Amino acid sequence: MSLAAPxxxxxxxxxxxxxxxxxxxxxxxxxxxxxxxxxxxxxxxYGVAPSAMGMAVNACTLGMAVAGLATALFSRRxxxxxxxxxxxxxxxxxxxxxxxxxxxxxxxxxxIAQGLCMSTAFALTLAWLxxxxxxxxASAFAAYITGNVAxxxxxxxxxxxxxxxxxxxxxxxxxxxxxxxxxxxxxAAMRGAPPPASGPPASGPPVPLxxxxxxxxxxxxxSGFAVGFCILFAFIGVFTYVNFVLVxxxxxxxxxxxxxxxxxxxxxxxxxPLAGIAAGRWGVRPALWAGLGVAGLGLGPLxxxxxxxxxxxxxxVGAGTFFAQATATGFVSRxxxxxxxxxxxxxxxxxxxxxxxSAVLGQAFDxxxxxxxxxxxxxxxxxxxxxxxxxRTASAKNNVPQGG
Numbered sequence: 001m002s003l004a005a006p007x008x009x010x011x012x013x014x015x016x017x018x019x020x021x022x023x024x025x026x027x028x029x030x031x032x033x034x035x036x037x038x039x040x041x042x043x044x045x046y047g048v049a050p051s052a053m054g055m056a057v058n059a060c061t062l063g064m065a066v067a068g069l070a071t072a073l074f075s076r077r078x079x080x081x082x083x084x085x086x087x088x089x090x091x092x093x094x095x096x097x098x099x100x101x102x103x104x105x106x107x108x109x110x111x112i113a114q115g116l117c118m119s120t121a122f123a124l125t126l127a128w129l130x131x132x133x134x135x136x137x138a139s140a141f142a143a144y145i146t147g148n149v150a151x152x153x154x155x156x157x158x159x160x161x162x163x164x165x166x167x168x169x170x171x172x173x174x175x176x177x178x179x180x181x182x183x184x185x186x187x188a189a190m191r192g193a194p195p196p197a198s199g200p201p202a203s204g205p206p207v208p209l210x211x212x213x214x215x216x217x218x219x220x221x222x223s224g225f226a227v228g229f230c231i232l233f234a235f236i237g238v239f240t241y242v243n244f245v246l247v248x249x250x251x252x253x254x255x256x257x258x259x260x261x262x263x264x265x266x267x268x269x270x271x272x273p274l275a276g277i278a279a280g281r282w283g284v285r286p287a288l289w290a291g292l293g294v295a296g297l298g299l300g301p302l303x304x305x306x307x308x309x310x311x312x313x314x315x316x317v318g319a320g321t322f323f324a325q326a327t328a329t330g331f332v333s334r335x336x337x338x339x340x341x342x343x344x345x346x347x348x349x350x351x352x353x354x355x356x357x358s359a360v361l362g363q364a365f366d367x368x369x370x371x372x373x374x375x376x377x378x379x380x381x382x383x384x385x386x387x388x389x390x391x392r393t394a395s396a397k398n399n400v401p402q403g404g
Contacts, residue, residue, distance in 0.1 A: 018143035018273070020189045021129065025147025028088065028121045029181025030096055031114055031175055033061060034155030037259055038163045038171065039243045045168060046104050051362030054240045057226070058358035059108040061232070063115025064122075064351035072344025080128040081190035084121045086256045088183035091117035096176040099169035119347055121186070126333060126343040128190065145326035152239075152318070153265035160259025182244045203343040221342065223390035224332040227288070229353030230347050230384035231328065235321045236293065236354045237361035237377040238302065242314065245370050250305050264314040275326035287327045288388045295320025296381050299374050317377075324384065325350075331391055353380075 035042070035057050043053040095114035101107040129144060148321070155175075163171040246253045246261060253261065280288040298316025301309045332346045357380070364372040 008190075009123050010211055018146075019345070020185075021143040021147070022147035022150065024084075024125060024182070024186055024189060025122075025144045026151045027178060027185060028084075028125065028151075029118055029148055030151040030155040030178055031091070031120045032064075032118060032184075033152050033157075033239065034159040034175065035111075036243060037156035037160045037262060038168070038255070039240065040247045041163060041168065041255060042107075044353060046107070048104055049366055050241065050244045052104065054358050054362045056104050056108040057111060058236060058240060058354060060111040060115035061236075062356035063112035063117075064119035065115075065348045065355065067116040067119035068123055068344045068346070068348030068351060070339040070344070071120055072348065076341075078124060080124050081186065083124045084128075084186045084190065085183050085270035087117045087124070088179055088186060089123035091121070092179035092183075095172055095179055097172075099172040113350070117189055119351065121182075123344045123347050125186075126329065126347075129333070134199065143273060145275070145329060146269055148325075149265055149268040149272050149318075149322045153262050153269065156262040156265075156334050157259045160255055160262075164255050164259075180220040182275040198301070219390050220335055220392055223334070223387045224328055225346050225349035227328045227384045227387050227391070228325070228332075228350035229356070230380045231321050231325050232350050232354040233360075234377045234380040234384075236357035237380070238314070238317050239371055241361065241365045241373050242302065242310075242368065244365070246311070251307055251310070253307075261311065261314070264311055265318050267315055269321045272326050274321045275323050276330060278323075279330060284327060284331045284391045285388050288324050288331075288391060289385055290300070290387045291320045291322075291324030291327060292381050292388070293320065294323065296378065299378050299381075303371055303376050337395060 039050070039053055039057060042057065043050060046053065046056075048056075090261075091114060092395065094110040094117070098107065098110050101110055158174070159171055162174050243258060245251065245316050261303070275291070277289060278290065282290075295317045298313040298318075298320065301313030301316070304310055329346065332342050335342075357376075361373040361376045364376055
């Protein structure tokens with residue numbers, strides 16, 4: 001087939017479609033968590049406390065929350081393919097400029113700009129997936145979250161390796177190139193795709209804002225948004241501040257060793273695609289609770305002074321939270337009448353949770369130590385489990401006003 005020929009999803013195997021979807025997710029969010037692997041080096045370079053550097057690095061979640069809300073309001077007017085490609089091209093600009101950031105404030109502002117671009121691409125891609133009824137939605141969402149997981153593993157490993165060899169500036173230049181690669185993939189993968197099952201994004205009369213708010217304000221959807229908040233609150237709390245635990249006595253790992261630690265995400269890459277299957281077979285709530293339960297089992301091992309035990313805790317928390325995230329993401333998009341708006345609001349809530357987790361658990365880490373942060377993570381997982389009682393797909397579908 002010619003390189004110029006239209007992309008025809010129907011001729012690609014299910015495994016091939018999943019691989020493309022996962023790769024799109026990888027390139028979209030690879031900048032989000034990769035920088036966490038070099039947090040100790042960044043804190044030393046800027047001469048600041050762990051909580052301050054953690055807040056600056058995770059400032060991208062503020063941009064992602066804002067962009068998620070904007071996408072929720074205007075997604076019907078945005079062409080999915082063009083919006084994703086433009087967002088990823090623009091993402092390369094603040095990524096490259098991070099190499100030149102003179103102080104912590106400039107660094108944080110550039111991370112916010114990264115978040116704006118990443119969230120727009122993320123939300124529009126989720127809407128695009130939700131509008132393709134023939135792709136096997138649960139599997140497609142699980143594949144997208146799997147790509148997210150892979151970005152955590154590969155992104156952190158690459159960041160630690162590139163920084164160790166070429167310094168902080170070389171690291172950010174490399175990741176800017178990855179952003180452009182993601183834009184190229186989105187341009188090719190979303191080309192010639194069939195029209196959404198519900199019609200083109202911008203078709204039909206405008207939906208009044210009050211009606212759109214009602215569509216997004218059912219108990220199941222609001223609970224789904226809150227679950228997303230809790231999941232990233234917990235995830236950020238562990239995988240931001242555990243880096244400082246790893247480099248301090250008694251573990252005392254070097255930069256390269258910290259990078260290799262993130263092979264703890266490998267089981268998540270294997271297990272996350274099963275979230276769609278589990279939700280379809282057991283139901284959304286049991287699948288969510290299974291993921292949260294696995295994450296909860298990892299909290300105790302995180303407090304150990306033995307490296308192997310800490311790594312086991314990281315494996316369990318990573319696998320559990322990503323499994324739960326895949327379940328919640330798929331639920332929200334399937335349960336909503338306006339998938340683009342629902343995806344945007346979900347991402348706004350999700351990334352707001354990341355910002356809150358960075359701030360609250362960072363202060364707990366500075367003032368009371370690692371055990372206090374882990375306790376906060378446990379409370380967040382428990383809150384998500386309670387909210388999970390409201391994730392009833394049938395109720396969401398019946399309560400969400402149809403149309404528009």
